Amino acid sequence: MADIVEVRWHGRGGQGAKTAALLLAEAASEAGLHVQGFPEYGPERMGAPVLAFNRFSDEPITLHSHVAEPSVVAVLDPTLIRDQGVVAGIKDGGALVVNTPVPPGDMRRRLGLEARKDLRVATVDASVIALRTIGQAIPNTPMMGAVIKVTGLLEFDQFIEVTEKLLAQKFKGRRELVAGNLEAIKAAYGEVDEG
Amino acid sequence: MAQTETKAGRFTARGPKGRPAGRVALTGNEAVALAMRQIEPDVVAAYPITPQTDIVQYFSSFVADGRVATEFVTVESEHSAMSATVGAAAAGARAMTATSANGLALMWEVLYIAAGSRLPIVMPVVNRALSAPINIHCDHSDAMGARDSAWIQLWSEDAQEAYDNVIQAVRIAEHPDVHLPVMVCLDGFIISHALMNLEVLPDEVVKDFVGSYRPDSSLLDPERPITVGPLDLYDFYFEHKRQQAEAMRAAAPVIREVAEDYETVSGRRYGDFDAYRLEDAHTAVVVLGSAAGTARFVVDELRRDGRRVGLLKPRVFRPFPGLELADALAGLDAVAVLDRSDSFSTMGGPLFAETRAALYQRAVGRANRKDSGPSSGSGPGNGRPLPITVNFIYGLGGRDIDPGDMRAVFSRLARVVETGDTGDVVNYLGVRE
Secondary structure: OOOEEEEEEEEEOOOOHHHHHHHHHHHHHHOOOEEEEEEOOOOOOOOOEEEEEEEEEOOOOOOOOOOOOOOEEEEOOHHHHHOHHHOOOOOOOOEEEEEOOOOHHHHHHHOOOOOOOOOEEEEEOHHHHHHHHOOOOOOHHHHHHHHHHHHOOOOHHHHHHHHHHHHHHHOOOOHHHHHHHHHHHHHHHHHOEOO | OOEEEEOOEEEEOOOOOOOOOOEEEEEHHHHHHHHHHHHOOOEEEEOOOOOOOHHHHHHHHHHHOOOOOOEEEEOOOHHHHHHHHHHHHHOOOOEEOOEEHHHHHHOHHHHHHHHHOOOOOEEEEEEEOOOOOOOOOEOOHHHHHOOOOOOEEEEOOOHHHHHHHHHHHHHHHHOOOOOOOEEEEEEOOOOOOOEEEEEOOOHHHHHHHHOOOOOOOOOOOOOOOOOOOOOOOOOOHHHHHHHHHHHHHHHHHHHHHHHHHHHHHHOOOOOOEEEEOOOOOOEEEEOOOOHHHHHHHHHHHHHHOOOOEEEEEEOEEEOOOHHHHHHHHOOOOEEEEEEOOOOOOOOOOHHHHHHHHHHHHHHHOOOOHHHHOOOOOOOOOOOOOOOEEEEEEOOHHHOOOOHHHHHHHHHHHHHHHHHOOOOOOEEEOOOOO
16 A cells, blocks of 8 residues: 655644645645645634645545644744644654744754654745745745655646646736745745755 | 655655546535536525535536526525425426535425425535534534435545535436435535545536436426425325335435446446445444545555454445345444444434344344345345444544544454453444543
8 A cells, every 4th residue: 555645734824724735735636646635624713723734645545534643744833833733743754844934953952853863854934935925924835845845745847837727726817926926836945944 | 657765755756747637636515516517407596604515605606607507596594495496396497405514404394395295306415513512513413313304315435426426316316216305415524625536527428427307297397287295184195105215215226226327437336335345354344424434544454464354334324225234244243333423312323223223134034025125035144143233423523533543443343252242332432531
């Protein structure tokens, strides 16, 4: 049986964690993988912590439970790292990608992961990238680029190609938004730092 | 393509070829709305806000964009949604609606009118909890409450099966031997709001499969005037109910026939239930809906450890394929039936009660051929010992059921077999006690 790669997204209501999970799933599906993308639906409030999940596999995925032991954790809001939930259940050899200007070594200490040499910690200033490229500090699309870089889930060129198509559908031809988001993804892909 | 080791795990790096044609990624709601667009019913009546789902929201945009010629009727409540659907169906239209949870509960009175008037309405039901306390998450109490309303019930494990069931439901409902409404159940949020892959059919294949609907009689046929829903007292009411029971019995072979036809156009095979790795199993779980997918994952995992475990997932719950199901379970040592609703009978959930009743009927061997369908009295279950059965109520109000929970159920079954001690028959899985 093929491996299932599981991703858990941590964000705050309004940062687009759900959109990131669904868009990444759609992109991976277009690229030929079997996918799942789903948010955790709690009370939906701007600023409240939210979770979203992905599964990716070469084979059809029949699991329909929450992702409890992700191999990849993406954190859209650095204030969420105070909550130990972001490292909960992460698989041996897994990776965390955090939206923060803090270098990965510092972030590893703040996460209390100095002893977990098996885990990779990567950081990217996704909010600043989003401000620069899209004009709004919504970090979800640049974080997709960072996750692609860190995981090697899809070939980057192909990811960009399918994501451009999906963004064009999503933004219904508002070209500046499509271009800004693509720019953000490419910038984060280039700037994500694994230390 | 060769498998390569990536940083994320063992994975096939994807070339430019991409996904196979026909395979898409949709939420369960989008998949059902797509099936409805392809069916293009004459009338869809719906209450457009919570507790409705976005199935009708998507469908309303197909109407607004001119992609379907369906008459879309927005109404002021779910009671009215079903009433308008009944009116349209009685007038001879192919009519659909969709609902969920408390919306289905509010339709209650009219569900019986739809079935008693023998109207072939198709309705996707996104299974969610009933209040109180207020909860919007997955739970089967809504549809299970409607199990005696004479609606056919098809249940779906994932978006693929929901899509496929909706298309098949049209043919089943409208079959002249049946003429009963059909509910297509899919799990709230877990399937309805989760994006996943499925294979979809071209529009023309679906249109050709469902064909056009020409009822033998309708209110708008002045050549052959009829009455729908008249007063029907002790002189004929009972006969009409007896005919409804006969229609439900007749539905069983029709459901199989439609599934065979559907296999020829889709390549996907559906039975009354899916018996997964059951042939040589010692223990198994019986479960509806998305949790069956999680059980399938755990069955595969335990099989790799040499444990002889299996899964039985009913797709058709009304009519209940009880004796066939009992035959499939005969010879196993122990079976756990999982219910995502409680009947509060204190004797277990609805799926458990019916499974155990079917096993008992098989055990006593007095199944009457006329009452019990062609396989009764002669099935392979005869002479084979029947399993010990236990019930687990799980997942109420969207409580997650994960592989660990499923493993715990199989461990419990192994203990039952080992010790011969059934223990508590009715159990609650994953709850704080």
